[in-house]
Amino acid sequence: xxxxxxxxxxxxxxxxxxxxxxxxxxxxxxxxxxxxxxxxxxxxxxxxxxxxxxxxxxxxxxxxxxxxxxxxxxxxxxxxxxxxxxxxxxxxxxxxxxxxxxxxxxxxxxxxxxxxxxxxxxxxxxxxxxxxxxxxxxxxxxxxxxxxxxxxxxxxxxxxxxxxxxxxxxxxxxxxxxxxxxxxxxxxxxxxxxxxxxxxxxxxxxxxxxxxxxxxxxxxxxxxxxxxxxxxxxxxxxxxxxxxxxxxxxxxxxxxxxxxxxxxxxxxxxxxx
Numbered sequence: 001x002x003x004x005x006x007x008x009x010x011x012x013x014x015x016x017x018x019x020x021x022x023x024x025x026x027x028x029x030x031x032x033x034x035x036x037x038x039x040x041x042x043x044x045x046x047x048x049x050x051x052x053x054x055x056x057x058x059x060x061x062x063x064x065x066x067x068x069x070x071x072x073x074x075x076x077x078x079x080x081x082x083x084x085x086x087x088x089x090x091x092x093x094x095x096x097x098x099x100x101x102x103x104x105x106x107x108x109x110x111x112x113x114x115x116x117x118x119x120x121x122x123x124x125x126x127x128x129x130x131x132x133x134x135x136x137x138x139x140x141x142x143x144x145x146x147x148x149x150x151x152x153x154x155x156x157x158x159x160x161x162x163x164x165x166x167x168x169x170x171x172x173x174x175x176x177x178x179x180x181x182x183x184x185x186x187x188x189x190x191x192x193x194x195x196x197x198x199x200x201x202x203x204x205x206x207x208x209x210x211x212x213x214x215x216x217x218x219x220x221x222x223x224x225x226x227x228x229x230x231x232x233x234x235x236x237x238x239x240x241x242x243x244x245x246x247x248x249x250x251x252x253x254x255x256x257x258x259x260x261x262x263x264x265x266x267x268x269x270x271x272x273x
Contacts, residue, residue: 026054032058035054039051039055039071039074042054043077048081051078052078069099072091072098072099073095073099073102079091080111085115085119089113089115092108093108093109106144112136113156114153114156116136117159123166124170131164137156137160165195165198168187168190168191168195169204172187172188172190173204175187176207176210181212182215185208185211188208188211191204201241202242202245202247203247205241206238206242208234209235209238209251209254209255215227216228216231229262231255232259232262235255
Protein backbone atom coordinates (compact mmCIF):
# COMPACT_ATOMS: atom_id res chain seq x y z
CA UNK A 1 0.00 0.00 0.00
CA UNK A 2 2.86 2.38 0.83
CA UNK A 3 4.54 1.61 -2.52
CA UNK A 4 1.23 2.17 -4.34
CA UNK A 5 0.66 5.48 -2.55
CA UNK A 6 4.20 6.55 -3.33
CA UNK A 7 3.78 5.69 -7.03
CA UNK A 8 0.52 7.64 -7.24
CA UNK A 9 2.15 10.66 -5.60
CA UNK A 10 5.07 10.45 -8.04
CA UNK A 11 2.72 10.33 -11.02
CA UNK A 12 0.79 13.33 -9.74
CA UNK A 13 4.01 15.28 -9.26
CA UNK A 14 5.15 14.42 -12.80
CA UNK A 15 1.79 15.50 -14.25
CA UNK A 16 1.90 18.74 -12.30
CA UNK A 17 5.47 19.37 -13.45
CA UNK A 18 4.58 18.79 -17.10
CA UNK A 19 1.52 21.07 -16.79
CA UNK A 20 3.61 23.77 -15.14
CA UNK A 21 6.30 23.54 -17.83
CA UNK A 22 3.65 23.77 -20.57
CA UNK A 23 2.09 26.82 -18.93
CA UNK A 24 5.46 28.57 -18.62
CA UNK A 25 6.16 27.98 -22.31
CA UNK A 26 2.81 29.54 -23.19
CA UNK A 27 3.56 32.52 -20.98
CA UNK A 28 6.88 33.07 -22.74
CA UNK A 29 5.24 32.98 -26.17
CA UNK A 30 5.25 36.25 -28.08
CA UNK A 31 2.09 35.27 -29.94
CA UNK A 32 -1.02 36.55 -28.18
CA UNK A 33 -3.20 34.17 -30.18
CA UNK A 34 -1.39 31.22 -28.59
CA UNK A 35 -2.08 32.69 -25.14
CA UNK A 36 -5.68 33.45 -26.05
CA UNK A 37 -6.34 29.90 -27.23
CA UNK A 38 -4.67 28.50 -24.12
CA UNK A 39 -6.65 30.83 -21.87
CA UNK A 40 -9.89 29.54 -23.43
CA UNK A 41 -8.71 25.95 -23.03
CA UNK A 42 -7.79 26.46 -19.37
CA UNK A 43 -11.14 28.16 -18.82
CA UNK A 44 -13.08 25.28 -20.36
CA UNK A 45 -11.14 22.88 -18.14
CA UNK A 46 -11.95 24.99 -15.04
CA UNK A 47 -8.34 26.02 -14.45
CA UNK A 48 -9.43 29.55 -13.71
CA UNK A 49 -6.15 30.69 -12.17
CA UNK A 50 -4.10 29.96 -15.31
CA UNK A 51 -6.84 31.27 -17.58
CA UNK A 52 -6.97 34.48 -15.56
CA UNK A 53 -3.18 34.87 -15.65
CA UNK A 54 -3.02 34.58 -19.44
CA UNK A 55 -6.02 36.83 -20.01
CA UNK A 56 -4.49 39.50 -17.79
CA UNK A 57 -1.37 39.43 -19.96
CA UNK A 58 -3.14 39.74 -23.32
CA UNK A 59 -6.16 41.97 -22.61
CA UNK A 60 -4.21 45.24 -23.06
CA UNK A 61 -2.77 43.87 -26.32
CA UNK A 62 -6.00 42.64 -27.95
CA UNK A 63 -8.07 45.74 -27.19
CA UNK A 64 -10.22 46.51 -30.22
CA UNK A 65 -9.90 43.04 -31.76
CA UNK A 66 -12.75 40.59 -32.38
CA UNK A 67 -11.47 38.37 -29.56
CA UNK A 68 -11.39 41.12 -26.94
CA UNK A 69 -15.12 41.06 -26.18
CA UNK A 70 -15.31 37.40 -25.20
CA UNK A 71 -11.94 37.54 -23.44
CA UNK A 72 -13.15 40.40 -21.23
CA UNK A 73 -16.40 38.55 -20.56
CA UNK A 74 -14.79 35.34 -19.29
CA UNK A 75 -12.16 37.37 -17.45
CA UNK A 76 -14.91 38.35 -15.00
CA UNK A 77 -15.85 34.70 -14.58
CA UNK A 78 -12.26 33.69 -13.80
CA UNK A 79 -12.45 35.92 -10.72
CA UNK A 80 -15.97 34.77 -9.84
CA UNK A 81 -15.07 31.08 -9.88
CA UNK A 82 -12.06 31.79 -7.66
CA UNK A 83 -14.47 33.48 -5.21
CA UNK A 84 -12.87 36.89 -5.74
CA UNK A 85 -16.30 38.50 -5.87
CA UNK A 86 -15.29 42.16 -5.50
CA UNK A 87 -13.07 41.82 -8.57
CA UNK A 88 -15.64 39.85 -10.55
CA UNK A 89 -18.29 42.49 -9.78
CA UNK A 90 -15.91 45.20 -10.97
CA UNK A 91 -14.97 43.49 -14.25
CA UNK A 92 -18.51 42.40 -15.12
CA UNK A 93 -19.72 45.98 -14.53
CA UNK A 94 -16.83 47.30 -16.62
CA UNK A 95 -17.82 44.89 -19.39
CA UNK A 96 -21.39 46.29 -19.48
CA UNK A 97 -19.98 49.79 -19.85
CA UNK A 98 -17.51 48.96 -22.63
CA UNK A 99 -19.61 46.41 -24.54
CA UNK A 100 -23.12 47.81 -24.05
CA UNK A 101 -24.36 46.16 -27.27
CA UNK A 102 -22.77 42.78 -26.65
CA UNK A 103 -24.81 39.59 -26.69
CA UNK A 104 -23.28 38.93 -23.25
CA UNK A 105 -24.20 42.29 -21.69
CA UNK A 106 -27.35 41.07 -19.91
CA UNK A 107 -25.54 38.12 -18.36
CA UNK A 108 -22.62 40.35 -17.37
CA UNK A 109 -25.02 42.82 -15.71
CA UNK A 110 -26.58 40.01 -13.74
CA UNK A 111 -23.20 38.55 -12.78
CA UNK A 112 -22.03 41.96 -11.53
CA UNK A 113 -25.05 42.06 -9.20
CA UNK A 114 -24.71 38.38 -8.33
CA UNK A 115 -21.06 38.89 -7.39
CA UNK A 116 -22.09 41.59 -4.92
CA UNK A 117 -24.74 39.23 -3.57
CA UNK A 118 -22.07 36.57 -3.00
CA UNK A 119 -19.94 39.16 -1.19
CA UNK A 120 -22.73 39.97 1.29
CA UNK A 121 -21.63 38.93 4.81
CA UNK A 122 -23.55 37.18 7.57
CA UNK A 123 -26.18 39.20 9.41
CA UNK A 124 -23.99 39.95 12.45
CA UNK A 125 -21.45 41.90 10.36
CA UNK A 126 -21.55 45.30 8.66
CA UNK A 127 -24.14 45.24 5.87
CA UNK A 128 -22.80 47.95 3.54
CA UNK A 129 -22.13 45.44 0.77
CA UNK A 130 -25.62 43.97 1.26
CA UNK A 131 -27.18 47.35 0.47
CA UNK A 132 -24.92 47.62 -2.60
CA UNK A 133 -26.03 44.17 -3.75
CA UNK A 134 -29.71 45.05 -3.26
CA UNK A 135 -29.33 48.21 -5.32
CA UNK A 136 -27.49 46.38 -8.08
CA UNK A 137 -30.01 43.53 -8.23
CA UNK A 138 -32.95 45.94 -8.30
CA UNK A 139 -31.30 47.99 -11.06
CA UNK A 140 -30.83 44.79 -13.04
CA UNK A 141 -34.51 43.87 -12.68
CA UNK A 142 -35.55 47.39 -13.65
CA UNK A 143 -33.51 47.13 -16.84
CA UNK A 144 -34.20 43.47 -17.65
CA UNK A 145 -37.59 42.63 -16.08
CA UNK A 146 -38.12 39.62 -18.36
CA UNK A 147 -34.58 38.26 -18.11
CA UNK A 148 -33.95 34.55 -17.66
CA UNK A 149 -32.10 35.62 -14.50
CA UNK A 150 -35.07 37.61 -13.10
CA UNK A 151 -36.39 34.85 -10.83
CA UNK A 152 -32.98 34.21 -9.33
CA UNK A 153 -32.43 37.94 -8.85
CA UNK A 154 -35.79 38.13 -7.03
CA UNK A 155 -34.76 35.26 -4.76
CA UNK A 156 -31.45 36.99 -3.98
CA UNK A 157 -33.30 40.21 -3.10
CA UNK A 158 -35.60 38.32 -0.73
CA UNK A 159 -32.61 36.63 0.92
CA UNK A 160 -30.83 39.94 1.42
CA UNK A 161 -33.95 41.61 2.80
CA UNK A 162 -34.36 38.82 5.35
CA UNK A 163 -30.72 39.31 6.34
CA UNK A 164 -31.22 43.04 6.82
CA UNK A 165 -34.38 42.36 8.80
CA UNK A 166 -32.47 40.06 11.13
CA UNK A 167 -29.68 42.62 11.47
CA UNK A 168 -32.18 45.35 12.42
CA UNK A 169 -33.82 42.98 14.91
CA UNK A 170 -30.50 42.12 16.55
CA UNK A 171 -29.49 45.79 16.71
CA UNK A 172 -32.78 46.74 18.37
CA UNK A 173 -32.38 43.98 20.95
CA UNK A 174 -28.80 45.02 21.59
CA UNK A 175 -29.92 48.53 22.61
CA UNK A 176 -32.35 46.90 25.04
CA UNK A 177 -29.65 44.61 26.49
CA UNK A 178 -27.29 47.57 26.93
CA UNK A 179 -30.07 49.47 28.77
CA UNK A 180 -29.96 52.26 26.23
CA UNK A 181 -33.68 52.72 26.73
CA UNK A 182 -34.41 55.70 24.50
CA UNK A 183 -32.36 54.29 21.61
CA UNK A 184 -34.09 50.92 22.03
CA UNK A 185 -37.56 52.46 21.87
CA UNK A 186 -36.64 54.35 18.69
CA UNK A 187 -35.17 51.17 17.19
CA UNK A 188 -38.33 49.19 18.00
CA UNK A 189 -40.50 51.83 16.32
CA UNK A 190 -38.24 51.99 13.26
CA UNK A 191 -38.22 48.22 12.95
CA UNK A 192 -42.02 47.98 13.00
CA UNK A 193 -42.21 50.73 10.39
CA UNK A 194 -39.61 49.14 8.10
CA UNK A 195 -40.80 45.55 8.57
CA UNK A 196 -44.55 45.66 9.35
CA UNK A 197 -45.05 41.97 8.59
CA UNK A 198 -41.98 40.65 10.41
CA UNK A 199 -42.17 37.62 12.65
CA UNK A 200 -40.10 39.58 15.19
CA UNK A 201 -42.68 42.33 15.74
CA UNK A 202 -44.50 40.54 18.56
CA UNK A 203 -41.32 40.12 20.60
CA UNK A 204 -40.11 43.67 19.92
CA UNK A 205 -43.51 45.14 20.77
CA UNK A 206 -43.32 43.38 24.14
CA UNK A 207 -39.73 44.52 24.66
CA UNK A 208 -40.97 48.04 23.95
CA UNK A 209 -43.34 47.76 26.93
CA UNK A 210 -40.59 46.34 29.12
CA UNK A 211 -38.10 49.01 28.02
CA UNK A 212 -40.58 51.87 28.52
CA UNK A 213 -41.36 50.56 32.03
CA UNK A 214 -37.66 50.32 32.92
CA UNK A 215 -37.05 53.83 31.54
CA UNK A 216 -39.93 55.21 33.64
CA UNK A 217 -38.51 53.52 36.73
CA UNK A 218 -35.07 55.14 36.41
CA UNK A 219 -36.34 58.55 35.27
CA UNK A 220 -36.37 61.70 37.38
CA UNK A 221 -39.65 62.33 39.19
CA UNK A 222 -40.87 64.99 36.78
CA UNK A 223 -40.60 62.57 33.84
CA UNK A 224 -42.09 59.46 35.41
CA UNK A 225 -45.80 60.18 34.98
CA UNK A 226 -45.40 60.83 31.26
CA UNK A 227 -43.31 57.68 30.80
CA UNK A 228 -45.66 55.39 32.71
CA UNK A 229 -48.41 56.68 30.42
CA UNK A 230 -46.22 55.56 27.51
CA UNK A 231 -46.13 52.04 28.99
CA UNK A 232 -49.94 51.99 29.13
CA UNK A 233 -50.15 53.24 25.54
CA UNK A 234 -47.73 50.59 24.29
CA UNK A 235 -49.56 47.87 26.21
CA UNK A 236 -52.90 48.83 24.67
CA UNK A 237 -51.43 48.72 21.17
CA UNK A 238 -49.80 45.39 22.00
CA UNK A 239 -52.98 43.60 23.12
CA UNK A 240 -54.88 44.98 20.12
CA UNK A 241 -52.34 43.49 17.75
CA UNK A 242 -51.31 40.38 19.68
CA UNK A 243 -54.26 39.39 21.92
CA UNK A 244 -53.00 35.81 22.33
CA UNK A 245 -49.32 36.61 22.70
CA UNK A 246 -47.03 34.36 24.71
CA UNK A 247 -45.72 37.57 26.31
CA UNK A 248 -49.17 38.66 27.48
CA UNK A 249 -48.77 37.74 31.15
CA UNK A 250 -45.50 39.67 31.53
CA UNK A 251 -46.90 42.60 29.60
CA UNK A 252 -49.90 42.72 31.96
CA UNK A 253 -47.55 42.95 34.94
CA UNK A 254 -45.81 46.01 33.48
CA UNK A 255 -49.19 47.50 32.62
CA UNK A 256 -50.57 46.83 36.12
CA UNK A 257 -47.57 48.39 37.83
CA UNK A 258 -47.77 51.43 35.53
CA UNK A 259 -51.47 51.91 36.38
CA UNK A 260 -50.57 51.79 40.09
CA UNK A 261 -47.86 54.41 39.62
CA UNK A 262 -50.22 56.65 37.64
CA UNK A 263 -52.86 56.30 40.39
CA UNK A 264 -50.28 57.52 42.93
CA UNK A 265 -49.47 60.51 40.70
CA UNK A 266 -53.19 61.25 40.30
CA UNK A 267 -53.68 61.24 44.08
CA UNK A 268 -50.69 63.52 44.56
CA UNK A 269 -51.99 65.91 41.91
CA UNK A 270 -55.41 66.02 43.62
CA UNK A 271 -53.79 66.78 46.96
CA UNK A 272 -51.70 69.54 45.43
CA UNK A 273 -54.00 71.28 42.94
